[in-house]
Amino acid sequence: RGFSVGLGGGIGSGKSAAADRFAELGAAVIDADVISHELTGPGGAAMPAIEQAFGAEAMAADGSLDRAAMRRLVFADASRRAQLEAILHPMIRAVSDARRDAAIIAGAPYAVMVIPLLIESGNHRDRFDRIAIVDCSEALQVKRVMARSGLAAAEVAAILAAQASRQARLAIADDVIHNDADLETLRTQVGVLHAKYCALADKMRD
Ligand code: ATP
Incomplete structure (x- = not known):
């Protein structure tokens, strides 16, 4: 079925930004949303x-x-x-x-499947060869979502509270993309992962 990466992360963590970079590098990006x-x-x-x-x-x-x-x-x-x-x-x-x-x-070379509720929707281990989680502090999540959507802090906090916890997401990660710094830092990490996934996908095809 080809090498598949599940890409998760909480609301506003930077999944789309990471997915855009994977796509630029040549991965097939499939977005559940x-x-x-x-x-x-x-x-x-x-x-x-x-x-x-x-x-x-x-x-x-x-x-x-x-x-x-x-x-x-x-x-x-x-x-x-x-x-x-x-x-x-x-x-x-x-x-x-x-x-x-x-x-x-x-x-x-391989596929990245963007799944906003990767943990919440369950059953991910049998679908993916690798799970990558985009992670940042909850304060940054709130700030980014407020800036993007115009929602109030309390509304964003309520959405966060309904999602899996940061720790639960990190616990299922094979790879973590740290998104507490600027977008260039995010893109660099995605580049490193892309090289790794291409190599793993090659190995799987052999
Ligand atoms: P959602 O789950 O809501 O779809 P997401 O995880 O896909 O969110 P993005 O849409 O990639 O997150 O990022 C949320 C917002 O924060 C966007 O407006 C994006 O441009 C911005 N953003 C993401 N990462 C960074 C960063 N490192 N520095 C500055 N802004 C960022």
Whole structure:
């Protein structure tokens, strides 16, 4: 199936910045968030099942997912959240795996799969040859997300509290990308990892 790296990290940790650099270096980058948006966009493959499970209140006028309404629904009710995840996660996984396979067949040296909730979605060890975690202090996460989104500090803190802890993420990491400094420092670390992953992928092909 080709050498696969799972790339995780908390909100605002720098996953996208790291993924962009992996892509520039030639890795196939597959982003679970992007796929999730495709599946829940107008005419998205997940929308019939979501409409059936959640009804019209989950639907926007154009047939896409009403994200604000769904956020309210699942934030207030863990069983509703589980229901949504039971629809979306297997579909995201199937599409991600198919894209990874296609990219490897097309000649990519290896694939990086960006999974925001890598730990929370479970079952990662059998999918990935290597797990890389982007890590920074929680204070920096809050600062970066506030700057990007305009959310208040308390709102960002609530999102952080709902995610796996920094320690839990680091505990499953094979490789840690430290993102407490500038973007150039992040890019340098990704370069070192890229060389390592190319070598490991070569070894796997032998
Ligand atoms: P999310 O989980 O919310 O999608 P993410 O983990 O993908 O976030 P990024 O989008 O890469 O994180 O980074 C969050 C914000 O912080 C972005 O605006 C990004 O440009 C900025 N950022 C990331 N790393 C650094 C850095 N080392 N220095 C300065 N800004 C950074």
